């Protein structure tokens with residue numbers, strides 16, 4: 001009987017921790033890295049709880065790739081959701097991307113969305129039609145190797 005009540009307690013904790021989502025703007029970010037507030041709405045993105053050093057490295061790499069430096073995206077937010085797609089809203093300074101390519105940092109289209117953000121900051125045009133030649137050589141590390149190799 002004692003064991004049974006422990007299991008019930010764990011189940012209740014699990015339900016309380018899962019929440020209901022849908023109000024990510026009102027919730028605190030999962031982490032803040034490179035002065036970018038990162039909101040994660042995908043329970044499979046388990047890396048979010050470990051400090052995000054790999055995400056930090058990927059953000060830094062991406063900013064540099066597009067000609068920026070340091071915390072050029074300070075004040076921006078990054079929203080990670082389950083499923084596909086990605087977008088950048090320069091007015092609200094937010095980037096959104098899905099985890100469809102894998103449950104790891106390297107599979108996120110961070111270099112792509114940071115490209116829109118940095119091009120907007122540097123040129124005033126986010127290049128929504130992907131005319132900059134650097135789009136063709138964007139790295140896509142995936143889940144089987146580090147997001148960024150130095």
Ligand SMILES: [Zn+2]
Pocket residue numbers: 112116128130
């Ligand atoms: Zn794009």
